[in-house]
Amino acid sequence: MKFLPLVWANLTRHKRRSVLTTLSVALALFLFASLRSVVTTLRASAEVGSESRMIVQSAKAIVFFLPMSYRERLLAVPGVKAVTWADWFGGVYQDPKNFFASFAADAESYLDIYRSDFTLPADQRAAFVKERTACIVGQHLLDKYGWHLGQNVTLQGTIFQGDWTFTIRGVYHATNPSFSEDALMFHYEVIYEKYPNWVQPGWYVLELKDPSLAQQVAATIDSEFKNSSDPTKTGTERAFNAGFVTMWGNVSFLMDSIGMAVVFAILLVAANSMMLSARERTNEVGVLKTIGFGDRLLFGLVMAEAGGIALVGAALGLGAATVLYPAIHFSAMGFLPGFSVAPATLALGVGIAVALALASGLVPAVSAARLSAVQALRHVE
């Protein structure tokens, strides 16, 4: 502890350089934590999908509709307790950049099946169900655009062209962290009436009587529609979510690669800064050695400087990522609900900071320790 003033004095010798180096480390670890959190949030959302719900989609691709007539047939499959369906709407609000999850669903059955994932006051639910042009929105989406109950919201359709106006009759709160509060849901009938010969359910959601029946139910459904013009692909909601993750390609590899590249670039900056700083003080190393500072102590002092920069940078970068995203309810327009920096990511970030400190401090620290006092005292910048 008694050497801390010396370490601090050296760190603040070139304040601007130290601050910039620390901020570059902070930025690198902020980016690392952010990119890695995309991966962990995607994985988490796949893992928390319900095992007692199943998704039935077109075997051709998710963008193809399934016939409305499937509803009754799905409901008749042994093990199926309830059926609902939905369509991706993909509207934007006022400006293309105001994009969020919006979809049409069979209101009552959808709210019933997802009753455990969010809360919606009974009066609001009743008002929504009763009114054909009503919609419900997540609390975060409502706050984001400053909407209020009863307000008319007009979306511009990107798939279903034209302006679509809905009245907000309900605001839901997610009770499941992976259930997005950045979504708007309205009645399926609205688009069905406008495009009766085209629109059909985009996917069906089944509630099972018993999760252990999932495999059997999936096999039954897919074999039943196998030879039809609209074959199905059935899986648990968790598998469906995981499928979305894989649709992003090898996101994990990409994010990790970018994150590590950023960290490596910053490592070079930090190492260069540390070496420059140590080189400027070669003469002082000679003075300290003459006073009696041993090689190990000097090694430790230089490493402490590198450690200080790396760890303060890590605290700032990782701290900012940890605090910022929940504070602004970041969810990437609803595609990454529950986005947050996982403890494992924080631990990895701290590990990277320690490695950064070791890698950037090692060369100047070893140089300081190995330099002879006489050589150091002769050094002239």
Next chain:
Amino acid sequence: MALVVLRNLSKHFQRDSQPITVFDELNLEFAEGSFTALMGPSGSGKSTLLNMVAGLDRPTSGTVTVGDAEVSAMSPGQLADWRSRHVGFVFQSYNLLPVLTAYQNIELPLLLTRLSKAERHEHVLTVLGVVGLADRAEHYPRQLSGGQEQRVAIARAIVSDPTIILLDEPTGQLDAKSAAEILELLQRLNREFHKTILMVTHDPHAAQAAGRTLHLDKGVLTA
């Protein structure tokens, strides 16, 4: 009684494949409580000799003994520890750490001891008083004159009460008035505090302040 004993001291090195002999079988003693000036032209080996007594440089052969310690036989780690307790070194260009105050510069050698913060504080204030800079404790080197900087450097050299004080051209960068003040201070340390002092200098006036003057030329004592 001899405090520093150099026996058969030789120092050779190579410069651009040319063999250079600094000393060859040099024998020399410095008494405890003495104040010796070591004079000689540039390249005569004065600073090398000072560095060997401080354990900063090693002889090619021969021994350097300070008190009971054979300095020339110590490992680097032992030397660092020994220097922190027994050697106070003053440089021509002061060599204060610019990021530390006068107080913090003087405290540096004490950080290597087991003294408490309060004890270190007491020691630093004492030597600041001895060198007449009690009111400059919180000043940074850039806020001090050359003479004041050198007095801080001397305070740093004596704060741990070393066995010997070694000075390499301590007045080389000072004006006449500041140089005289430094020499007076050194005489006081020798006279009142019985410090053993070995000072390398080019300046005959500075040498006069010492009780004994030795002349070194090409590694050989000439007087």
